[in-house]
Every structure is written in C-alpha cells, then in structure tokens.
C-alpha cells in the first residue's frame with residue numbers, strides 16, 4: 001500500500017513536472033513556455049530610471065542591490081563578490097559582481113553574464129552637449145533585464161546542470177568584474193564550465209547576432225544558439241568572414257573575453273549591424289551608434305528584440321543544463337592562454 005501510494009505520488013509529480021517543464025517543437029527543441037519579455041521590460045525600466053550606473057558610484061551600487069534582491073526573490077543562492085577596480089580616469093574604485101547560483105545534480109556549469117554598469121560620457125561618440133545623458137538602456141540594462149527574466153523563468157523548471165548567473169560590475173572601464181571572476185575560478189570550476197553566455201547590448205541594434213570568442217575558441221555554443229534561433233523562426237545571425245574576424249567570431253570588447261582566455265566556449269549575444277561595417281559591426285544604419293551616446297535610453301529599445309533574445313537565451317540555457325555535455329576539452333584552449341593575467345579591454349584595440 002505504501003509503495004503504491006508512493007508510486008501514485010511519483011506519477012502525479014512526474015505529470016506535474018512534465019506539464020511545467022517545456023514545450024517541445026516538432027524537431028524536439030525544448031522551449032521554456034513562460035518567456036514573454038514582460039518582466040525584462042520592467043527590469044529595464046527600473047535600471048534606466050536609476051540613471052547612468054557608472055562603476056564605483058552609488059548608482060552602480062543601487063543597481064547591484066536591485067539585481068541581488070531580484071535573484072534572491074527567485075530563490076537563487078546569491079553571492080556578492082567585491083573587487084577593486086579603476087574608473088575610466090584610472091582612479092581606484094570598488095565594484096561588485098552579483099552571482100546567483102542554482103546547484104545542479106551534476107557538476108557541469110553554465111555561466112550567463114551581463115554587465116550592469118554603464119558609462120556617463122564617451123568623448124568619441126558623444127552627441128550634442130545639450131542632449132540628455134544616455135542611461136545605459138541598451139548598454140547594458142537590456143542584457144541584465146534579459147538575464148533576470150531567463151533566471152526567473154528557469155527557476156520554475158527542472159534542470160540537471162548547475163546554472164550561474166552573474167551581473168558584472170565595472171565592465172566599461174576595463175572588464176574589471178568579469179576578469180576578477182575568471183581569474184579567481186578554481187581549476188575544477190573552469191573544467192566544469194561547459195559554456196559562458198554573454199549578453200551585452202541586446203535591445204537596440206539592427207540585427208540579432210551570436211558569436212564565439214576569437215582564436216580557436218570552440219564555437220559549438222554559438223552554433224547551438226544559431227540552430228535554436230533558426231528553429232524559432234528568428235533571423236539570428238553571426239559575423240561574416242572579414243579581414244578583421246573569422247566567420248562567427250568577434251572582438252574582445254566585452255565580458256566574454258576573460259572566459260575565452262580560459263578556453264571556455266562562448267556564446268556572445270548582441271544586436272548589431274555587420275552589413276554596414278564588416279570589421280566589427282556598427283549598431284544602427286540610421287544612428288550609427290546608440291551605445292555610449294545620448295541615444296542610449298529606453299526610447300531606442302525594442303521590446304520585441306528583448307523578447308527574442310530572452311527566448312533564444314532561455315532555450316539555450318535550458319538545453320545546456322538539461323543534458324550532460326562533453327567535458328571541456330583542454331586541447332581546444334587557445335594557446336598559452338591559461339593562467340596568464342587577462343589584459344584589460346582598453347589594453348588592446350579590439
């Protein structure tokens with residue numbers, strides 16, 4: 001009797017889990033049902049209303065608190081990783097990474113990251129002085145907003161692998177948060193990390209892209225993302241072969257960089273336009289750049305783009321944390337990249 005009862009409970013539970021898990025399309029692709037982009041839009045609104053979240057300022061810290069509170073409310077284990085950094089003038093500041101983890105049944109890990117700081121002013125790209133300061137809506141409240149919605153949706157799903165969401169601080173002044181995190185990963189953590197998904201500026205550019213890192217960084221996470229995007233009917237693209245970059249790769253200008261230096265496969269999402277600028281892309285055929293300009297406010301953000309990104313990223317993370325993936329292949333690490341001090345973004349031209 002007891003056994004029968006347990007079986008029935010199990011059956012009930014199994015049916016419940018099945019119903020709450022995911023839709024499968026005809027090809028068997030698992031798609032989390034609840035991604036709508038609506039919660040992402042709310043997060044985006046809140047973060048941009050704070051104003052520019054410049055590294056080392058109270059506003060950056062207020063954004064960090066908001067993000068940590070959100071992750072906690074979703075039931076994640078949250079760690080605040082403080083680190084020393086420099087602002088764009090080279091002055092010492094302090095910033096933090098907000099790390100939310102759900103430990104899986106096996107030790108395989110997938111990292112999803114997005115920086116939450118933004119710039120105040122970039123002399124090179126700045127608009128007229130009398131226009132309002134951008135609020136980092138696209139760069140990168142959009143990435144954080146997508147990450148938070150995906151985290152919330154996936155918190156209701158059964159996954160097997162460990163998932164680690166990281167909101168990085170102080171990206172704009174030199175990838176300080178992601179470098180600090182990557183440099184402090186244990187050897188075991190590096191080996192267990194199947195992929196790093198980076199979200200940077202995913203709400204405003206012309207077209208939807210995903211790339212791997214450069215120089216032999218394994219491209220399978222990018223390729224899986226492309227396949228998922230295609231099956232969902234989205235025009236998800238990657239970078240063309242050019243004099244500057246090999247097909248499917250891009251520059252080291254965002255938080256994927258320290259992870260690809262460790263040899264971890266990268267899938268880096270952004271909205272961009274490589275048709276008008278095949279050597280690194282330009283954001284918009286009309287405005288040229290939205291990031292780092294006074295255009296970077298909510299009026300230039302497309303909620304449809306946010307939703308499409310959340311859709312693909314949610315499915316990608318779901319796929320990656322559902323199955324046991326091949327162990328990280330050490331042979332594929334870009335030559336000589338392990339255990340070196342990872343250079344700042346501004347130390348190299350790209």
Ligand SMILES: [Zn+2]
Nearest residue numbers: 139140200201
């Ligand atoms: Zn950015």
